[in-house]
Amino acid sequence: MIVVENIFKSFGNETVLDDISVTFEKGKTNLIIGRSGSGKTVLMKSIVGLIEVDSGAIYFDGRDFIHMSLKEKQELRKEMGMLFQGAALFDSLTVEENVIFPLQMFTDKSHEEKIERVNFCLKRVNLENVNRLFPAELSGGMKKRVAIARAIVQNPKYLFCDEPNSGLDPKTALVIDDLISEITHEYNITTIVNTHDMNSVMEIGEKVVFIYEGLKCWEGTKDDVLISDNTYLNDFVFASNLAKKIRDLQPKQGN
Amino acid sequence: MIVNFGRYLILMYRVFSKPEKFRIYFRETIREIENLGLNSIGIVIIISIFIGAVITLQTRYNLESSWIPLYLIGLTARDTILLEFSSTMVGLILAGKVGSNIASEIGHMRITEQIDALEMMGINSASYLILPKMVAAMFFNPFLTVISMVVGIFGGWIAAIVTGALSSADYIYGVQYWFIPFYITYALVKTVVYAFIITSVSAYYGYYVQGGALEVGRASTKGVVYSSILILLTDVILTQLMLA
Ligand SMILES: Nc1ncnc2c1ncn2[C@@H]1O[C@H](COP(=O)(O)OP(=O)(O)OP(=O)(O)O)[C@@H](O)[C@H]1O
Ligand SMILES: [Mg+2]
Numbered sequence: 001m002i003v004v005e006n007i008f009k010s011f012g013n014e015t016v017l018d019d020i021s022v023t024f025e026k027g028k029t030n031l032i033i034g035r036s037g038s039g040k041t042v043l044m045k046s047i048v049g050l051i052e053v054d055s056g057a058i059y060f061d062g063r064d065f066i067h068m069s070l071k072e073k074q075e076l077r078k079e080m081g082m083l084f085q086g087a088a089l090f091d092s093l094t095v096e097e098n099v100i101f102p103l104q105m106f107t108d109k110s111h112e113e114k115i116e117r118v119n120f121c122l123k124r125v126n127l128e129n130v131n132r133l134f135p136a137e138l139s140g141g142m143k144k145r146v147a148i149a150r151a152i153v154q155n156p157k158y159l160f161c162d163e164p165n166s167g168l169d170p171k172t173a174l175v176i177d178d179l180i181s182e183i184t185h186e187y188n189i190t191t192i193v194n195t196h197d198m199n200s201v202m203e204i205g206e207k208v209v210f211i212y213e214g215l216k217c218w219e220g221t222k223d224d225v226l227i228s229d230n231t232y233l234n235d236f237v238f239a240s241n242l243a244k245k246i247r248d249l250q251p252k253q254g255n
Numbered sequence: 256m257i258v259n260f261g262r263y264l265i266l267m268y269r270v271f272s273k274p275e276k277f278r279i280y281f282r283e284t285i286r287e288i289e290n291l292g293l294n295s296i297g298i299v300i301i302i303s304i305f306i307g308a309v310i311t312l313q314t315r316y317n318l319e320s321s322w323i324p325l326y327l328i329g330l331t332a333r334d335t336i337l338l339e340f341s342s343t344m345v346g347l348i349l350a351g352k353v354g355s356n357i358a359s360e361i362g363h364m365r366i367t368e369q370i371d372a373l374e375m376m377g378i379n380s381a382s383y384l385i386l387p388k389m390v391a392a393m394f395f396n397p398f399l400t401v402i403s404m405v406v407g408i409f410g411g412w413i414a415a416i417v418t419g420a421l422s423s424a425d426y427i428y429g430v431q432y433w434f435i436p437f438y439i440t441y442a443l444v445k446t447v448v449y450a451f452i453i454t455s456v457s458a459y460y461g462y463y464v465q466g467g468a469l470e471v472g473r474a475s476t477k478g479v480v481y482s483s484i485l486i487l488l489t490d491v492i493l494t495q496l497m498l499a
Pocket of ligand 2: 162
């Protein structure tokens, strides 16, 4: 469980996170949704400490993250896996070397065991026979999947995914969503996913937090999303014509 | 200026904190010796040969028809190469080649979030990325300096013979005449300090890049310019300290 309390963050005089408090639950896929530029990435990076917040508190299963020393933060980060919006693969290393990297840095397993683990993770993201390729030789979606494999290779307790399926076709996106959800339940970890994809919300949104211009505007589950009367959320959810048509076809439910 | 210096010190503090896994750092250092050191041998040889030749010829033509014995040309060429050229000039050239390479590599990693990815794995990214480069350069650049000395003096000899400016015997006699071994120590000390400056300063500018490809380019220029200025400044200070 990750608890965020009253965090603020500004760049210059632009407030990007405005008093955000939210609890991300263990064993669930927690989604942060919102329009482009609403502050999802800044929020996620603030939670993991890549961006320093101006004020507020963050607890990882009760452990006060903000007041930790650099060394303690480093230790805690070994329990985290993160998928960056741009994949952030090391481009001087092959796919295999990318995924094996955290293992080599922190474990003393034999090389065979490590390779086995790497192949297992690559298989989970539906990637095979790409071990020797460099990131520059992969498609955008493949890079994302390699990055997911790298994020889960150490069995993290906390998994962060910044737009895991942007740039993927709907079918691959679904595979990735299901994978994230499966891993979350299988290992009972705390997962936070940034997305602006309504398909993902409906697929895996066990807990959904809606951010609007740096404010937490709404929170609930995927089932509540469609019937909320929050106008900002409605604007976001029913942005597309398709969604509007489907909504209008439904008999009105009392809300 | 002061802010930059403060951030530089903080970065260096992180760079020199205890490495996570010695074996991996060692492997990276070997890789950097190849990348930054071995790959610079070619340019050092080419430049040293020509500058050695030019120094010899210039000295010769400046002394035209004077009463000074010709073998002193060999001595002058040698001392210029040992004292200044092979350490400082080569240092400046490496600041351009190695410095821009380091700043743009690290800067690129910063803007593509690869540095954040390292941090997220619980790795000290500053130390992991910068320490092997610093160690590699400080270890290997003295070899480059020695190569430059030998090749530079050889270049002077070739020039002497080819142009007939002075005889091979005069040149060789001059090169051996009144040789002060301390000059080599002095040059090597300078080289090691320059290696520290080049790698740490350009890494600093790369590490703190914000923005995109344009800023990476700017960081790389800054890294080269500031390394070069600091090299020249250090040259004055070390010369005063060691030769005065
Ligand atoms: N380093 C920074 N310096 C200044 N402003 C920043 C910085 N990082 C983000 N911002 C600003 O913060 C706001 C939120 O950005 P953020 O990247 O969190 O959006 P997002 O919700 O992740 O959008 P997207 O869906 O497009 O990824 C934007 O207005 C952006 O300009
Ligand atoms: Mg984002």
